[in-house]
Amino acid sequence: MTAFFRQALVITFKDLRAEIRTKEAVNASFAFALVILVIFSFAFDPSEDTTRDMSGGLLWIVFAFAGTLLLNRSFARELPNDTLDALIAAPISGAALFFGKAVANYFLLLAVELVSLPVFGIFYNVHWTSQFWELMLVLALGTWGLTLIGTFCSALTVNIRLREVMLPMLTYPALVPVLMASMVLTMSLVAGKPIGEETIPWLKILVGFDIVFTAASLTLVEIVLVG
Amino acid sequence: MRNTILYCLGAAVILLLVRDINLIAGFPEEKSQGAIFKIIFFHVPLAITAMLCSMVSLVASVMFLKTKNFRYDALAVAITEVGLAFLLGNLVTGSIWARVIWGVWWVWDVRLTSALVCWLLYAGYLMLRRAIEEPTQRATFAAAFSIFAFIDWPIVYLSIRLFRTQHPGPVFLSSQGSFPHDWTMAIFGPFGVLMAMMMLATVMTFVRLGQEDSKRELDSLRRMAHAM
Numbered sequence: 383m384t385a386f387f388r389q390a391l392v393i394t395f396k397d398l399r400a401e402i403r404t405k406e407a408v409n410a411s412f413a414f415a416l417v418i419l420v421i422f423s424f425a426f427d428p429s430e431d432t433t434r435d436m437s438g439g440l441l442w443i444v445f446a447f448a449g450t451l452l453l454n455r456s457f458a459r460e461l462p463n464d465t466l467d468a469l470i471a472a473p474i475s476g477a478a479l480f481f482g483k484a485v486a487n488y489f490l491l492l493a494v495e496l497v498s499l500p501v502f503g504i505f506y507n508v509h510w511t512s513q514f515w516e517l518m519l520v521l522a523l524g525t526w527g528l529t530l531i532g533t534f535c536s537a538l539t540v541n542i543r544l545r546e547v548m549l550p551m552l553t554y555p556a557l558v559p560v561l562m563a564s565m566v567l568t569m570s571l572v573a574g575k576p577i578g579e580e581t582i583p584w585l586k587i588l589v590g591f592d593i594v595f596t597a598a599s600l601t602l603v604e605i606v607l608v609g
Numbered sequence: 610m611r612n613t614i615l616y617c618l619g620a621a622v623i624l625l626l627v628r629d630i631n632l633i634a635g636f637p638e639e640k641s642q643g644a645i646f647k648i649i650f651f652h653v654p655l656a657i658t659a660m661l662c663s664m665v666s667l668v669a670s671v672m673f674l675k676t677k678n679f680r681y682d683a684l685a686v687a688i689t690e691v692g693l694a695f696l697l698g699n700l701v702t703g704s705i706w707a708r709v710i711w712g713v714w715w716v717w718d719v720r721l722t723s724a725l726v727c728w729l730l731y732a733g734y735l736m737l738r739r740a741i742e743e744p745t746q747r748a749t750f751a752a753a754f755s756i757f758a759f760i761d762w763p764i765v766y767l768s769i770r771l772f773r774t775q776h777p778g779p780v781f782l783s784s785q786g787s788f789p790h791d792w793t794m795a796i797f798g799p800f801g802v803l804m805a806m807m808m809l810a811t812v813m814t815f816v817r818l819g820q821e822d823s824k825r826e827l828d829s830l831r832r833m834a835h836a837m
């Protein structure tokens with residue numbers, strides 16, 4: 383059991399180290415998030431109250447799109463120099479490899495989100511700090527769901543044609559529960575309402591989704607990576 | 610022999626559907642919705658058949674991963690395509706019903722939305738298959754994704770239902786409780802529309818399975834030709 387986590391952590395630190403040295407994926411992801419935030423301002427009038435009400439939902443669209451950019455690179459970065467073959471041939475289980483990459487992606491995506499949050503607050507005039515720790519909880523749970531599905535589909539699509547097109551096509555329908563729950567919770571928290579009777583079921587859906595898909599991904603990823 | 614059975618099954622489907630359509634046309638119209646209510650006789654069996662197809666697809670995918678027998682992969686793709694067609698029929702009939710009753714072609718209510726997301730999931734499955742050239746890899750990845758999609762789909766339904774109960778939407782099927790017995794039999798009975806739909810799904814799946822068999826044969830012949 384501890385061997386599994388130790389192996390996964392080795393992969394996590396490898397990925398994080400590689401990314402922190404080049405910062406290419408996080409920079410691209412953050413720039414993309416900024417661009418989407420700006421473009422949304424043309425679709426909806428940012429000064430309207432109605433826009434502020436639904437801005438929590440917009441935020442998760444931004445995270446989903448920027449996240450896909452990051453998650454795509456997750457396995458794709460292993461293609462040059464055949465490092466993916468080396469990783470699969472390494473004496474670790476496919477599940478440990480997947481978990482290590484998922485955790486690394488999680489921290490990178492969380493970093494992009496935490497930097498985007500103040501920008502979002504400024505652009506849309508939203509007081510997102512009012513329910514700060516609850517918002518952080520939603521961010522943590524929702525991002526894990528996003529990362530899980532995204533990393534799994536990244537492993538699935540790494541070697542196929544049209545990878546960049548296939549990843550969003552496969553990921554977004556599967557992410558509907560996570561995105562829905564995160565959007566509803568974020569919209570309510572950003573409006574200043576703490577998590578209460580109405581929003582607790584959504585939190586349960588988020589937790590349930592994370593647990594079910596962590597188990598499912600760890601089981602199925604071995605088949606996807608090794609064949 | 611197999612073709613004979615399929616033709617007989619197909620003929621049975623046509624006879625059943627003709628009998629059912631005549632029967633349904635003879636039923637009195639529903640009080641508040643008029644004649645369009647009768648679309649339920651097709652809308653519901655289409656949905657049930659699509660759900661059954663997705664369950665068979667799950668079983669076929671799991672069996673393929675266990676046995677590596679390509680027949681299960683062929684069954685998975687055939688039944689998913691057929692299920693997708695029936696789900697599309699469900700969406701279209703639902704859309705027509707919505708247009709007549711509520712005046713709009715689409716409403717984001719629970720069942721239509723979750724059916725659409727389910728459709729997108731399985732369409733993604735078919736797109737994934739197209740993108741992979743190598744047969745074993747294609748079958749393995751598709752099976753893994755099919756299992757993923759099946760696990761996701763109840764969670765999708767639950768979350769959309771929660772979303773829609775909190776945001777009140779249009780009330781429909783308010784006369785559901787008072788469905789007369791012979792109407793229920795027209796859908797669920799041994800000669801009902803559901804039986805006809807399931808038989809139609811079976812025929813279509815077997816036709817598609819035949820296509821998959823031919824494709825595998827052609828692939829292996831092509832490989833032999835390249836090797837020589």
